[in-house]
Amino acid sequence: MDHLTPSPFAARRPRAFLLLAALAFVSGCKGSDKKETPGPGEPNPSDTARVALLKATGACVEKTARQFQTASVALSEAVSRYATQPDAANQAQARAAFHEAMDVWQVAEVMQVGPAAPRSAAGGAEIRDNVYSWPLVSRCTVEEQVVSKSYEAESFATSLVSRRGLYALEYLLFHEDASTACQGTSPIVAQGTWAALSADERAARKRAYAAVVAKDVSQRAAQLVKAWAADQDNFVQTLETAGSGNRVFPTNQAALNSVSDAMFYFEREGKDLKLARPLGLRDCSTESCPEHLESQFAHRSKANLRANLKGFRMLAEGCGEGYSGTGFDDLLVASGAEPLVQKMRERLAGVEDALGRIEEADLKDALAADKASVRALHDAFKGVTDVLKTEMVTVLDLELPQSVEGDND
Amino acid sequence: MTEPVRASRLERLWSLLLAPRDIAALVAFRMALGLLITVSSIRFLAYGWVDVLFTRPRFHFTYWGFDWVPALPAPWMHAVFAALGVLGVCLTAGLFYRVTTVLLFVAFSYVQLVDVSNYLNHYYLVSLLLGLLIFVPAHRAFSLDAWRKPALRSETLPAWCTLLLRFQVTVVYVFAGLAKLTTDWLLHAQPLNIWLAARTSMPFVGPLLEERWVAYAAAWSGFLFDTTIAAFLLSRRLRPFAYVVVVGFHAATSVLFPIGMFPFIMVTAALVFFDSSWPRRIAARLRGGARAEHVEPPPAPAMHVPGWKAQAALGVALAYALLQVAMPLRTHLYGGNVLWHEQGMRFSWRVMAREKNGSVTFIVIQSATGREWHVSPGEYLTRLQEREMSVQPDLILQLARHIARDFDARGLGPVQVRADARVSLNGRAAQLLVDPDVDLAREVDGLGAKRWILPAPDSPPIRLRPTLRAQAH
Numbered sequence: 001m002d003h004l005t006p007s008p009f010a011a012r013r014p015r016a017f018l019l020l021a022a023l024a025f026v027s028g029c030k031g032s033d034k035k036e037t038p039g040p041g042e043p044n045p046s047d048t049a050r051v052a053l054l055k056a057t058g059a060c061v062e063k064t065a066r067q068f069q070t071a072s073v074a075l076s077e078a079v080s081r082y083a084t085q086p087d088a089a090n091q092a093q094a095r096a097a098f099h100e101a102m103d104v105w106q107v108a109e110v111m112q113v114g115p116a117a118p119r120s121a122a123g124g125a126e127i128r129d130n131v132y133s134w135p136l137v138s139r140c141t142v143e144e145q146v147v148s149k150s151y152e153a154e155s156f157a158t159s160l161v162s163r164r165g166l167y168a169l170e171y172l173l174f175h176e177d178a179s180t181a182c183q184g185t186s187p188i189v190a191q192g193t194w195a196a197l198s199a200d201e202r203a204a205r206k207r208a209y210a211a212v213v214a215k216d217v218s219q220r221a222a223q224l225v226k227a228w229a230a231d232q233d234n235f236v237q238t239l240e241t242a243g244s245g246n247r248v249f250p251t252n253q254a255a256l257n258s259v260s261d262a263m264f265y266f267e268r269e270g271k272d273l274k275l276a277r278p279l280g281l282r283d284c285s286t287e288s289c290p291e292h293l294e295s296q297f298a299h300r301s302k303a304n305l306r307a308n309l310k311g312f313r314m315l316a317e318g319c320g321e322g323y324s325g326t327g328f329d330d331l332l333v334a335s336g337a338e339p340l341v342q343k344m345r346e347r348l349a350g351v352e353d354a355l356g357r358i359e360e361a362d363l364k365d366a367l368a369a370d371k372a373s374v375r376a377l378h379d380a381f382k383g384v385t386d387v388l389k390t391e392m393v394t395v396l397d398l399e400l401p402q403s404v405e406g407d408n409d
Numbered sequence: 410m411t412e413p414v415r416a417s418r419l420e421r422l423w424s425l426l427l428a429p430r431d432i433a434a435l436v437a438f439r440m441a442l443g444l445l446i447t448v449s450s451i452r453f454l455a456y457g458w459v460d461v462l463f464t465r466p467r468f469h470f471t472y473w474g475f476d477w478v479p480a481l482p483a484p485w486m487h488a489v490f491a492a493l494g495v496l497g498v499c500l501t502a503g504l505f506y507r508v509t510t511v512l513l514f515v516a517f518s519y520v521q522l523v524d525v526s527n528y529l530n531h532y533y534l535v536s537l538l539l540g541l542l543i544f545v546p547a548h549r550a551f552s553l554d555a556w557r558k559p560a561l562r563s564e565t566l567p568a569w570c571t572l573l574l575r576f577q578v579t580v581v582y583v584f585a586g587l588a589k590l591t592t593d594w595l596l597h598a599q600p601l602n603i604w605l606a607a608r609t610s611m612p613f614v615g616p617l618l619e620e621r622w623v624a625y626a627a628a629w630s631g632f633l634f635d636t637t638i639a640a641f642l643l644s645r646r647l648r649p650f651a652y653v654v655v656v657g658f659h660a661a662t663s664v665l666f667p668i669g670m671f672p673f674i675m676v677t678a679a680l681v682f683f684d685s686s687w688p689r690r691i692a693a694r695l696r697g698g699a700r701a702e703h704v705e706p707p708p709a710p711a712m713h714v715p716g717w718k719a720q721a722a723l724g725v726a727l728a729y730a731l732l733q734v735a736m737p738l739r740t741h742l743y744g745g746n747v748l749w750h751e752q753g754m755r756f757s758w759r760v761m762a763r764e765k766n767g768s769v770t771f772i773v774i775q776s777a778t779g780r781e782w783h784v785s786p787g788e789y790l791t792r793l794q795e796r797e798m799s800v801q802p803d804l805i806l807q808l809a810r811h812i813a814r815d816f817d818a819r820g821l822g823p824v825q826v827r828a829d830a831r832v833s834l835n836g837r838a839a840q841l842l843v844d845p846d847v848d849l850a851r852e853v854d855g856l857g858a859k860r861w862i863l864p865a866p867d868s869p870p871i872r873l874r875p876t877l878r879a880q881a882h
Contacts, residue, residue, distance in 0.1 A: 050610065243610045252610040272785050281783040335606065336873045339838070382770070386831050389768035389799075390839035395871060397607035397764065399667075 049334035050252045051240065056326035057259050058236035060319035061111045062228040064311070068108055069221040071101035072214070079173070079214035083207040091173075094210075095298070098173055101217075102166060102300060105132060106307030109269070110315065112262045114235045114248070115227035122258050123238060123248040125227065130220045133161040134294060135273055139175075140182035142168045142209075146202065147188045151209040157216055164216055172210035174297035178202070253397070259315060260328075260388075260398045266312050267385035274305060275378040278367060288371060290364050301363040302355070305377070309351050312384075316344060328392070337395045344392070347383040354380040423715060426572070426723070429565035431685035432550045436503075438574070439547040441677040442538060443500030446513065449670050450494035459487050461793065462527050463520075468789045468811060470525040470797075470804050473854055478522045489516055500542075503552020507543070514539040525804060526797035530760050531671040534581055538678065541577060545570040569726070574681040576730060579639040581678070584737040584758040586635030591762075592869075593748070595632060598624035599835040599870040600764035606873050608665060621873075631761075634658055642682035655679045666761070743858050749834055749842075749865035751801050752858065767799030767832035767842065771812055774825040784812055800832050802843055802862050809849035826850040836871025 078097035082090040108116070109132070114123035129136070141162045145151055150159065157164075180186075180194045188194040197205070226232045238248050242255035249255035276282045277292035278301075284292065293301040318325030329341045354377040360366040366374050392398070453459050464483040471478065481489065493516055499509040518536045521528065547570070548554045549563035593599045602624040609615045617623050634654070641651035659672035740753025747754050748763040771784040786795040786808060798804040809826040816824045825848040831839040840863075843849070847861040 244612050251608075253607050268787070272787075276783050276785075281781065282785070282788070337836075337871060343838075386768045386839060390766050390831055390833035391836070393766045394603065394764055394833045394836050395873070397603050 049331045050256060052326050053328065053331045054242060054252060054255050054259070055236075055240045056319060057113065057315060058228070058239040060314050060325075061108075061113055061116075062225070062236055063319065064104065064108045064111060064314075065116075065221070065224045065228055068101065068104040069218070069225045071097070071104045072218040072221040075101040075169075076211075076214040076218040079169070079207075080211045083211040086203070086207055095173055098166075098169060098298065099300065099303075102170075102298070103303065103307050105166060106304045107311035107314070110263060110265045110308055110311035112265065113258050114239065115224060115233075117258075117262070121261065122254065123235060125223075127220055127224045127227065129161045130165060131217055131224075132166040133164075134167050135269070136162055137167040138162045139171055139296075140180065140186055142171050143180050143182055143194060144186060144188050146205050146209060147193045147197065149205065149209075151212045156212060157219075164213055165220075166217060169210055169213045169217065170295065170297045172206045172213065176203075253399075256396065257399050260393070260396075263312060263315055263388060264385075266308065266381065267388070270305065270308050271378060271381040271385055274301065274308075275374065275381060278363060279371070279374055279378055281378070288367050290367050293363055293367075295362070299362040299364055302358060302361070302366070305363075306355055309348070309355065313348055316348065328396075332392070332395060335395060337391075340387070340391050340395060344384070344387050347380070347387060350383055351377070351380040423719075426567060426569040427715075428568045430568050430571060431689070432547070432564055432566045433688040434680065434683055434685040435545060435547040435566060435570055435574075436551045437688040438677070438680050439503065439542065440501045440551075441680065442535070442542070443497045443502075445497070445670065445673055445677055446500065446517070446535065447494045447497030448673075450490045450497060452670075453490050454487065454494075459490050461791065463523055466524065466791050466794055468794075468808070469523055470794070470807050472522055472525055473803070473856070475522050478519065480523045489520060492516060493520070503548040503554050506546070506548030506552065506554050510539060510543045514543060524794070525755075525801075526794045528755055529671070530581075530585075530758055531668075531674045533756060534577075534678065535674060537577055538574070541573055545573070571681060571685060573726060574678075575643070577733065578678045578681055579643075580733045580737075581675075581758050582635050582639045585760045586632055586637070587737075588757070588759040588762045589628070589632040589635065591748075593835050594628050594762070597835070597870050597872060598628040600761075601628050601631070602873050603764050603836055603871070604666065611665075631658075638679075639682075642679060645684070648682060648684075652679060652683070662761075668761075671760075746865035749832075750859070750862045751803070752862075754801075763835060765800040765832060765834050766796070767830055768839070769795075769799045769805060769828055769830040771809060772827045772829060772845075773812060773816060774827070775816075775821060776823045776825060782816075789815075799830065800842070802830075802859055803854055805830055805843060806849050806852055806854055806859075810852075813850035824850065834866060834870070836873070837866045837868050840866050 075094075075097040078090070078094040082094040109128075112118075112121075112128050114121075115125040116128040117124035117126075118129070119126050141160070145163050145168075150156060150163075153159075162168075178199060180189060182189050182194065184190060228235045230236055238246065239255055239258075242249035242252040244250065249258065272282065273292075274294050277284055278289050280286060280288040283289070294304055295301045313323050314327070316328045317323035318327040318329070329344065332338070332341045332344075354373070358366045358370070358373045358377060360369055363374055453462075460483070463480060463486045466480075469480045480486070493513065496509050496513045496516065499505060500513060514536065517532070517539055521532055521536055546563075546566065549561055549566070555562045589595070594601075598621070602621065605618040605624050605627065609619045611618065638651060638655060638658075641647045642655070644651070656676055659676050662668060663672040737753075737757035737759075740747040740757060743750065743752040745752075747757075747759070748765070769786055771786070773782040773784055774780070775782075786798055789808060789811065790798060798808055805828050809828060813822065813824055813826045816822045827845055827847065828843050828849055829845055830842040832842040833839040842863060844861045844863055849861070852859075852861060
């Protein structure tokens with residue numbers, strides 16, 4: 001052999017030796033010298049599966065963000081038209097545009113990775129809260145803005161998130177009641193300014209406010225796309241190249257943790273807030289609490305959950321048509337956890353099934369007419385989150401956020 | 410010619426325990442431990458862990474018998490850690506040694522006692538070492554105390570000081586090794602297989618970590634290392650090599666796993682095995698001298714059995730040693746798999762023995778009406794607390810009882826509290842950890858076996874796939 005030609009095992013031996021020495025191997029491992037290991041720059045198969053998942057996740061989040069941007073621009077245009085020409089047709093178009101945008105956003109809700117996530121998370125820029133701050137919402141705050149017209153101020157874009165975003169828009173587009181949710185301590189009640197508004201004036205202000213909010217939402221959507229786009233801030237690459245030298249994700253495990261943290265939306269917001277509370281299973285003093293349903297004005301709480309499920313499945317199974325493509329299931333298969341993949345798929349199908357069994361258009365009606373079907377949906381959600389929190393986290397060695405040191409005892 | 414008087418066994422024991430030894434090694438240990446405590450305290454303050462672990466949680470899990478230990482509010486808990494940092498410096502400098510060691514022991518142990526969910530083996534070890542240092546006068550040389558009070562100075566300490574510390578570190582290593590004497594560890598290489606497979610993006614060694622044989626080799630070497638390293642460290646001839654292995658082993662674990670100060674503490678603790686004059690020899694070499702300063706040991710004390718105080722002290726030391734051996738073994742009184750039921754898990758040096766994740770929902774039933782609530786642990790706990798609680802039955806019990814009290818306080822009681830706790834151990838399919846039909850609000854924690862813990866899974870742990878490349882070959 002030419003002495004300049006490295007032995008096929010040359011690259012392997014120093015690494016193996018170092019590892020063996022570092023771990024204080026007492027026993028030799030000669031029997032394992034048959035296979036080659038990729039060179040330092042060459043990804044290994046398991047790593048390839050992880051990188052592929054991160055790449056697919058990045059692409060999926062970006063695709064969803066672009067879809068939302070398109071929907072939000074259409075929404076902004078429709079609401080602007082409605083604001084200037086307040087007829088029934090424009091109102092219907094604005095509401096339809098809201099539903100279309102919300103359908104996409106609820107998919108994105110489960111994808112709060114990087115720029116959409118809170119600032120405390122890796123790469124977080126809080127864009128999500130600026131688009132949709134639920135459950136941090138306040139109808140009274142929105143009504144106070146209607147009275148004060150502070151939506152006309154230049155600083156509105158930096159005002160509290162509870163005054164902006166899709167929640168405010170839902171209220172402004174769908175709620176026509178003259179009542180206010182504000183208590184007597186609110187100036188608009190104490191000073192009588194809300195009651196003093198005529199129905200026409202209040203409606204006009206709501207339309208104007210809605211137009212401002214819709215425009216702000218579309219700008220946030222553009223921000224989100226910019227953050228992910230390969231030709232701009234390129235968070236897709238940040239996620240995909242997680243590892244040594246990456247300032248946001250020093251390991252690809254950290255990036256995977258970030259994605260799995262986002263998927264926990266399915267439990268916290270999905271199971272616990274959107275279902276358990278209205279069902280009266282928590283934070284509710286009566287048999288059920290429909291006032292805790294997510295969508296109080298557009299009555300799309302069921303649709304939101306269906307979209308959340310879609311978003312979850314896109315990450316878990318694949319972002320393509322019929323959930324094809326690379327998802328966590330592929331990484332689990334690569335790891336040898338096929339039974340877990342099967343279990344997860346069955347349970348996700350169980351959620352689809354439970355959603356399908358709710359015949360009513362929205363959960364508000366279902367809670368009144370067939371509460372058991374909503375409870376079944378809750379239990380189906382729990383079936384998924386149990387697997388997520390136990391076996392999936394274990395097999396992929398995912399960590400909860402804010403982890404500190406331990407010794408695994 | 411008269412027969413020499415043969416010393417009795419007891420006299421020989423006392424002779425061994427009281428034989429003067431160079432103080433230098435214990436001084437080095439004192440300094441290193443002080444520095445570690447200071448660094449650790451600074452890390453807690455700088456990374457915000459004081460808030461995350463101590464002041465932010467609204468509920469704290471208590472140790473059995475220690476529920477009277479209060480959690481201090483924000484500024485005071487920060488002050489405790491700041492004090493620990495200062496006291497660590499004092500220990501290093503040997504300033505006000507007795508007061509410092511007592512305060513360090515109390516403060517460090519207090520911090521551990523505030524919340525069980527923060528329990529870590531290595532912090533328990535630091536508490537024990539500090540407790541032992543209270544009785545070891547390691548400030549009689551190279552200290553500000555010795556500088557201030559010349560009468561205190563001594564170049565030697567009795568041998569028992571070193572032996573006690575060696576015993577403690579030996580206990581840690583041996584029981585950490587015996588904890589790995591399980592089929593999961595040795596036959597399935599779990600949980601190492603899970604952990605290593607998740608670290609394949611590591612530079613250089615990453616590609617090897619997904620190989621199954623690496624997990625097996627690491628599991629076996631870890632087991633052999635833990636069970637034998639103390640013996641090698643005790644051997645004068647093998648000690649330098651053994652210490653190199655100690656440093657290499659803990660360096661590797663430090664790089665591979667997020668275990669914070671643990672490797673540093675163990676590398677420091679292992680110093681107690683070295684010859685009592687090793688710091689002098691190193692110092693001499695650093696100064697360029699060929700020979701170390703030589704400490705002339707004073708004449709050995711006459712063989713005799715000392716007074717009752719010394720004998721009482723020996724009795725206490727023996728009791729301590731027995732306790733240290735009994736604590737890790739107590740789990741055998743409960744039977745079953747300690748990694749599953751966790752009875753006897755703490756204080757038993759089962760370091761890195763399991764990967765366990767759980768999902769717990771508490772089901773609260775109003776006794777009078779049958780009304781049902783589902784309570785997520787997140788309503789009461791931080792995510793870190795929730796993670797620990799969800800796999801440890803006694804913590805599940807504590808939270809269940811707290812939830813019952815909370816419902817009572819809100820006028821919703823009396824209630825039954827049941828737990829739907831699903832746990833995955835070393836990648837096995839998740840299964841119920843506690844009996845979901847038991848009203849935990851009526852159960853009382855104690856040292857007895859918890860009948861409401863369901864049996865451990867009998868399936869093998871998950872066997873992660875070897876490399877796709879390996880399959881192709």
